[in-house]
Amino acid sequence: MTGEATVTVQPVTEQAVVLRLSGVLDADGAVVLGRELDLRLRRADERGLRLVLDMSGVRHVSSTAVHTLDVHTRHRAAGPVLVTGATPQVRRVLTTTPLPGIRLYPSLEGALATVSSVPTSRTPQPEPYQAGETPGEVFGLRAKARTSGIIGMAQGILIARYSLPAPADAFTLLRAASQQYNVPLRVVASAVVTAPPPLSEKRWFPGRRRTPPPALGLPRADPVDLRDRQQVLRAALYAVVTLGDADAAEIHLTDRVQDEALALEAHHGLDAAYRDCLALVAGPPAVCARAQAEGRPVTVADVAADPEMAGHPVGRAALAVGSRALHSVPMTTDGGDCNGVITLHRVEPGAWLHPGQGADLEGLAHDLAAWLSWYRRTVVQDALEYLHAQGSGGG
Incomplete structure (x- = not known):
């Protein structure tokens, strides 16, 4: 802008573009700020991106510049511009006047961390694929x-x-x-x-305490490297199918960045369409989500007769893969945190696990929860x- 003020633009993620401001935003600079906001907001909207204003380099903001910011953003309350890095003095100026179209964040990192597609409170329903596309291509996308x-x-x-x-x-x-x-x-x-x-320039977690991995009671002859996530989950899946006399099985782990939604991490005997439908589970009626929410094992003896599942995509996906009965066990730590869910499938309807099998599966789920906490x-x-x-x- 005039004299000391400058503007630079940098796309930083697939979802956001940063407009970096520095110097002094005086009355003359407000004119340039208005032009830049008009241009950058229009381009961001065309590309489906969020605009972030990095003001960490701004030393002064005039009332004219604040008015300009308000005029160009006040209609964006539902999808506000993210303003980050303002000094205490600049922040006071920005908070004196109501600015419904902006949200203030102390750091650029914090602002960027909010620019995400958050899952809804229910399991997403996949859209049908278009003519000319194979299911495999759509599932991959x-x-x-x-x-x-x-x-x-x-x-x-x-x-x-x-x-x-x-x-x-x-x-x-x-x-x-x-x-x-x-x-x-x-x-x-x-x-x-x-x-x-x-926490420091040299170490992310200085002074952190290292502990040995917890024991995993996996009934498998081959040794498992407990630092290898894929090996552990593969061995656990083998144990689940064996212990539970199951025809198919899956393991979901909680995803912290997506509000503890359940992400499918390992599977046996399930086709691509089922895995696509249950790849990310954000809530019931999926049996794994019920077990997570209730903190206890949940059995659906007959998917076709269950009123919540029979007409829902997750129920139809289970029936399509040949599963009539499901049993989910939450992976709960001693502290009560759910780190994931184990789900077993049977082609015949009915509750099939005897008490000993149920206890063994709950023990394995507890061991996996402790291991995942250690791994993280x-x-x-x-x-x-x-x-x-x-x-x-x-x-």
Whole structure:
């Protein structure tokens, strides 16, 4: 803007673009601010992006500039512009006048972390695929869409935190941490979004206490590396099918970045259409969501006769895969946190588990809950430490 003030634009995620302001926003600067807001908001709307105003470099805001900001944003209360990084003095000016079209955040990282597609309170119903598209192609696109938003949020946070020049550099950091510790890329991205900011320039979690992994009573001859997430879940799935005399099974884990929704992580005997429907479960009537909400095992003896499930997409998906009876067991820690849910399938209707089987499955679910808590505070935090060292230039 005039004299000292400047404006730069940077796309930082697949969902947001940042307009960086610096210097002094005086009366002359308000004119330029108005033009920039008009242009950037229009382009952001065309591309389906949220606009973030980074004001960390602004030293002074005039009343004219505040009025200009209000005029261009007051109609956006349902989807406000995110304003971040304002100094205490600038923040006082912005909060003196009601500005319904903006939301203030103390840091760019915090603002970017809110730019996400949050699941609704019910299980999403997949849209039918279009003519010319194969189901496999559509399922793949949906799976990518479910993870791209989380990865995009993590990229935006890393760009702001380490002053990276582009989203590709942030993705390189995520991928390096993922490969170094064999942690899925989506899990690393989710941890970046949900973990508190690094506590020092050198260490993300300085002084953290390391503990050995908890014992897992997996009835399998082959040794399992407890730092390998895929190995543990695969072995657990084998144990579930064996212990529960099941025809199919699935394991969902809670996703912290998506309001503890259940993400499908391991499966046996389930086709692609079922996995697509139950890939992310945000609430009942899915049996796994019932078990999570109630904190206890839940059995549906006959899906076809269950009034909540028979006409719902999750019930139809179970029937389509040949499952008539379902049994879900929550993975609950000693502290009462639900880290996931195990679900067993049977082709014949009826409650089939005897008390001994039920107790064994609950014991395995408890062991898996303890293991996942350990994995998150050990292996995942190791990956974050590595990422932080690389991003800070100390790697």
